[in-house]
């Protein structure tokens with residue numbers, strides 16, 4: 001068991017089956033730059049505590065830098081005998097600087113506090129990347145909204161025609177959900193930045209007089225962990241990020257589902273750009289929304305990563321247990337998934353072409369102005385319960401006559417109720433309907449312009 005991190009008390013080396021099960025380098029090797037940064041900070045802490053001579057300290061830093069350069073050049077690899085990234089890097093460091101110096105670095109630290117810290121550092125970097133990619137998607141949505149400010153469309157509830165809305169208003173609804181996701185990532189980062197587990201050791205802290213606060217600051221954290229057991233045993237930071245990733249997946253899937261529906265023959269709301277859609281190997285006419293479908297499918301995967309992780313964490317006794325090695329693959333996968341999915345979604349959304357004439361023609365269909373009739377009656381002093389009944393009677397009459405609300409004659413309206421004077425026609429246009437919903441957050445064109453400005457301001461803050 002040459003080169004392993006443990007072995008002194010063992011008479012025989014690990015079985016190949018154990019090694020195969022235990023090995024994590026195929027997924028934790030990506031932590032290498034963070035492990036090296038942690039080792040640099042730890043070497044500095046050992047030096048400050050008087051546990052390294054300045055020449056040993058300098059040799060360690062030079063060795064760590066050399067490993068970093070080889071990693072960056074793609075020339076540093078773990079050996080099949082390495083259990084994990086931490087062990088591999090210690091072995092490789094010793095090859096660089098010799099056992100006498102390289103063997104000093106492990107004093108006062110454990111893989112338990114190392115891995116918890118490095119994992120936080122890795123995830124903080126990638127959460128930042130995901131936030132940037134999300135903001136690019138939000139900008140693409142906002143650009144589409146800006147380009148279609150006054151286009152009307154059928155607004156839906158239960159997927160049935162409900163009330164006319166502006167396309168820009170509908171698109172911005174997706175943007176706000178994604179802005180909250182960006183803010184979730186920022187909140188998460190503030191919480192994760194609060195404490196660095198380095199210095200917690202295996203679980204109990206260190207007796208060597210090292211300064212965990214200095215290590216924390218060097219690694220970009222605000223402070224070190226106030227509790228070494230919590231620092232090494234907790235993974236709520238992983239679960240929380242996996243949740244945010246799952247929520248992002250769910251939000252993307254809702255955009256995706258609309259793109260899928262909207263690009264069907266029956267809806268005909270949008271056409272996809274050739275570069276952002278796919279064909280069929282047998283049907284020459286096909287143009288498929290594969291990006292949207294993959295987004296919809298990957299939401300399931302992101303949710304699975306979250307639930308798998310929570311199941312791993314459930315009922316784990318304190319402090320570190322090897323189960324915790326299972327914490328990495330799900331959330332690495334979540335981050336990797338979003339890093340390929342988000343740019344594709346941005347391109348898909350940015351290049352959608354809307355059939356604005358069709359959207360406008362469909363907007364009043366399905367009696368979507370019935371609420372306008374009821375609210376007009378309310379403004380005329382009629383109680384809403386009665387107004388609702390009367391507007392419903394108008395819809396029923398239209399169904400009998402196979403026509404739409406604007407097609408009913410004055411006499412037909414008067415026959416339903418004398419309260420329905422010709423004045424009701426003022427609200428029987430889509431433009432009138434949309435313009436009348438002018439409270440904050442409503443779909444009136446002026447409000448949507450304000451909303452877009454508010455969104456732009458909010459984005460400027462990120």
Ligand code: ARG
Pocket residue numbers: 024084111112115320322324325326
């Ligand atoms: N590779 C492990 C992990 O990812 C860290 C090693 C801790 N191992 C141990 N026996 N304490 O969780």
